[in-house]
Amino acid sequence: MQLLEISFSKEVSAMVSCGCLKDPFHYDSPKSIRFRSVGCVCAKWFIYVVIAIYICYTLIADKRYQEKEEVTSSVRTSVKGVAHAVSRIWDTAEYAIPMQSRDSFFVMTNVIQTENQIQSRCPEAPFAKAICSTDKSCENGSAYVHSNGVQTGRCVQYNETLKTCEVTAWCPVPMEETPPVPAVLRSSEDFTVLIKNNVHFPKFNYTVQNISPNFNSSCTFNKITSPLCPIFRLGDILQEAKENFSEVAVKGGVIAIEIKWDCNLDSWSYYCSPEYGFRRLDGKTRTQYPGFSYRFARYYKRENGKEQRTLFRAYGIRFDILVFGTGGKFRSVELFTFIGSTITYFGLAFTAIEILFSLYNCSGCWKIQFCDNIIRKKYETVLEPKQVMLVSYVDKPHVILIKRPLKTSLQDAEGSIFENHPVKFSDPCSFFTKEPNENHDTEESQLSCLMQSTRSPKCPKWCCCGQCNLTQKFHEQLCCRSTDGPCITTTYWFKKLVLSRETLNKALLYEDPFLDLQGDNTSNQLRHAAYKQYVHWRFGSFELEDRAVIPSCCRGVIRSTYPKADGNYTGFKIE
Template identity: 55%
Template sequence: YVVFIYRLYQETDEVNSSVRTSLKGVAYSNNRTWDVAEYTLPTMATNSFFVVTNLIRTENQVERECPEYPFNKSVCSSDEFCEKGRVDVHSNGIQTGRCVNYNATVKTCEVHAWCPVESTENPPEPAVLRSSENFTVLIKNNIHFPKFEVTVLNVPSTLDTSCMYNKETSPLCPIFRLGDILQEAKENFSKMAIKGGIISIEINWDCDLDSWFYSCNPKYVFRRLDHRKITPGFYFRDAKYHRLPNGEEQRTLFKVFGIRFDVLVFGTGRRFNGIALIKNLGSMISYFGLVAVIIEIVISVGSWYSGSKSAFYKVYNRKKYDTVLNPSQVMYVSFVDEPHVTWIKKPLKTSLQHAKGHIVESHPVKCCAAGSCCYTESNENHSNEESKPTHTNESNRSRDNEEAELKQPLTQEASSSVRPEWCCCGECRPTQEHQEQLCCRRKEGRCITTSLCFQQLVLSRHSLERALLYTDPFADLSGDGVATRLRHLAHQRYLHWRFGSLDPEDRAIIPSCCRWKIKDTYSKAVNKCTDVKKE
């Protein structure tokens, strides 16, 4: 969307331009006919034209001595106030050192200048050529795009000379009425004509040079450039010289006020370019990388203001960074009354039961439903299910009741007589090793070793023997080492049951109550069991 709206599939080129103007119009004012030669003067700036609107005429000036026009530094009362040879920036000539009468009431210093000197009175109101607002100008603008070798002209090949520019009805006509130009610039021509001013005529070209979407027409904008309140206006002086019969040179001085029109041309040409498209697409894609940086900055600043205590920042930080620890320094534990696996870092300063750990985020929810765990017993009785449907329903209800009982607090009768302070199930045995001080529960309740699932999945000798025969059909189940193999397999079943797909068998710790229950069941084992790795 952005590529097509901003035309990022095109390369661009800046415009080169030339401007020509042609003024038309005649006016009659002050008993004088004003034609183009009278009110238009040679160009004073590039791409501009000037129209006279008002003037102050000082006639029959010759070079001699005469009184200066009165101003603060030229008024005097005696010759002492006048300095011979003195020149002031506001003076019309060079002082002679004499104080003479300017009129019956005012004396000024005499100067050697073109006399009589120009009066600095305000320009006449209304303006002499206020009717010049009806003059017209034809603006011819040629533009060229050197990169694409394309030249365009704002004048059509068959120009209708009777057309007149109008923003709504004739926006492409290159003939403009001066009064309309000032109206578009939100100016009053009659007021501006008194002191003059500067108006810009902006021609904007936005050209699509692709043949399938070709469009290249000018748009005209008008505005005033000189300030309306701070020294407004535009004027200059001009003189016309001639010689008297006695050979003396004489001139007529004109202080000319008028409006200068500056034609300013702007433009851009565009044409399809595959390289520009690929480059701009690559630049846009790179901006997406900034999004992550900006979000990171915002979250960091927000956490700094909140003292890094917000719950959102803690979750964000935990999700963003993975904690990588030495496997030999990590232990995993699983409690029957918690749905997740917890990892604890070594070395231990207290019992493993009371050590603070962290939840394994990637670990799935443990499934320890009695029906799904005790699959061996169910498979064994599969042939009897159709004949004993009532027994199956009662078995399912008993398993459900057992799961609920495992969540209940431990009763006084269920506790053993010798119970360590870290034990919550009443079946654990005392030990001095912190690593072995682990119960099957986090809170007080029934021991997992009393559950039907533990009995069938971990302690069932028939189930374990079938598992050994599944691996080795010709295994000797009557030898002396079979108890050790059964105990080892019971440990494996417990770990798979309680730790699921995490499979941290070499770092998972089996609770004290479960280890002793397995050891008591298969008592012929010699070595002490703590976990699979130690086994």
Template identity: 40%
Template sequence: MKNKIANALSDFFYEYETPRQVLVRNRRVGVVCRLIQLGVLVYIIGWVFIYEKGYQSTDTAVSSVFTKMKGQGYTNVSGNEKVWDVADYVFPPQGDSSFVVMTNYIVTEGQRMGRCPELKGKHNCSTDADCEEGSFKRQMTGVCANRTKTCEVLAWCPVEDDHNIPDPPLLMSAENYTLFIKNSVTFPLFDVTRSNLVEGINSSYIGKCLHDPEDAPLCPIFRLGDIVKLSGFNFETIARVGGAIGIVVDWTCNFDLHLKHCKPKYTFHGLYGNPAETDKAKASVGYNFRYARHYMENSVQKRTLYKVFGIRVDIIVQSLARKFDIIPTLTAIGSGVGIFGVATVVCDLVLLYLLPKREFYKHMKFKNTNTYAKDPDSEAGSIETELSKVRDSYMYVLD
């Protein structure tokens, strides 16, 4: 038993096995092999290393966005002149990465809590029985108003009439508002922090620049009308009923180059809300919401209700940074070397199963051995294997 274990350990530590190689001279098989190897080489170099940058590690950024609107609007509705500033037309006013710029509105002034009839055409009635108390979206009182022939409701009175949207939009001056975007990104893996106020973007430059994709692509000051135009919308159309626009700040950086080459790229996308769309199946277009300004008058709480139509701006930061790393490089090379084995597998299949001389190639590739067992009563009691001698390290098989 000890001898068997010792022999096994000796065979394991002191013997080396090498695969047998057979050199086959066959034009068809040789061409197939080289074409497969060429394809693998093109894949490794072209796709893995050049296109996918397999020799680099990647990281995405942690981002922060600050915004500021500037500009004044002016309206004159029925002789009532009003100047609108940032505090009036931006919601919310904190400088978030997502906000709404008011471009049109419907105002209902002097509302107070009480009982009043619904608008004509809504919840029509002829008797009190037609106004079931507590039904529908509004709180009904169960009374049919004789003057309007509509159900009486408990609500802020007079009720809002939002059927007629002002056209043209009341705040067409919003086209000339400007938006300042300040964006900072940090790539934790590479310990790199960048701002969209890159080299050359100082206070004097910001004071006079206006973003243009060709002439001033790095300027962080954007005219609202230009944003709408670059997103594919018509300003007057979207200003009337509102909509949404996405501003994408793209940080795609290669840190194998100098840090100054890591710069943002701005793109603009219309998200929804274009009333000119031909898709008539849409249930709703535009963007609107309501807000109220409450006040006290003669010890009575009142409010002015605004239905606001506006352009919602969503600033989206996307990022991808790359830098050379030895580990993904070796992984990509190792994977490529392994794929080269595909050529051997395919060529073996062609040799052993498709060519006319496949039996001859099988005989050359596989060497059979004859084995027989000794007398079981012998001292060794082992199986002796007779191996045929290898004539040459490489055998040349002629086509």
């Protein structure tokens, strides 16, 4: 198994505590860490100011305090203008052809006419499958996609150099010609169109139209001088769409007339007027076949009763009217919802600072004592107890964490810093009471003798203090020092805090005031109390104190001072 190390924020752990399920009527308040840092405070307030400016701008510019609704629209158009071309007068009934699509109208700008067509037999227009040399090349009754009629099975002369299959069709068949240049109805540039647009906002029960009550019927739209006039000159529309009318008129095109309604229906700042925009939809540079055309015919009877027609291939401009927009009106619910949702943005300041601390914690390039202290206070590390051992050297300022399993002596095993040495006994003298000098001297004499009698004659290689005992178990091969020097057992405070019977008696009675310290088990109780005193002294009091390993030298002195009757000691439980 691997070591499980999960860092939890104290704030989060308090909020998800299981206690809240047991007692639904108690309140959990998150824990915060307060520290002085000019950089963090400046970063926090900078982010606060940016967020506040953003919220105010969005609230005012986008009117986030309003309830919004999409516009519902209806459009009617009326085209006016007369042109003279091809020896005839073209009026509205001739060139303004109703479109089947919604909110669109078509104006013819160019035309190819095939006059006096009657149903009979005639040569097919030349295309790949209609060109022939003999009757065998023509199939009776066949018709192709590009055919103008049904083949009769005969191959006839089309002109002096070419033969084509004969067809039953409206004859003569139309020729595949390019549209005339310049356009036949190029004067349609001066035609005008009146656009009547009614919009409705059902949620607010409000209706408005683009024609005002004081409408001047002689006006013409101009983006600067008359931006609200609903009468548009076709040439001006093409110019606003950045197109040349004479060029577009040859093959036609598709132009969008955009009407945008952004209505503020609040009484104190009412505004609801259309904004017009224009652009080309068929994109002459981005479409393989730009332009717009279709065919239609006009029929009439001849004197002999036969039906005759004139076929028109009409090129022109299709105008699509696109209406969109929203209406908004103040609603307190929308305002409170917006404010409530944006308050959470202020948490970005804390998130940004926390990310910086996390990046610092993950980086090993530099170390700052101030940041280390904050991270140590902020996070608690939860460990799997059975997989770790904690070691404290008298010549190092840190508690060392070593992971299992061991492949060498605990003294030589590599570990990581767990935490700084905690100061548990801020006033060590408080553990003792004034005793007569003779008692003090007697106790000192006894401890000195014990110290002299516990020196190890054969010191192991891993021992640095000269007081450790030889052992075969890796996890017991630990010295009180990491480098050569005097043993901690020779110090005054080890004697007073760990070995002193008076101190141990007080520690035991502190935990159990009625404990019998005169029984047969007294030595075992004092030995265990000495172990605990050493752990609290060198490691501090924390949830993993049972994983703290007592050095061999200290363990030997404690056992010789307070021995076990049978001499069989359990030792550190490695499990």
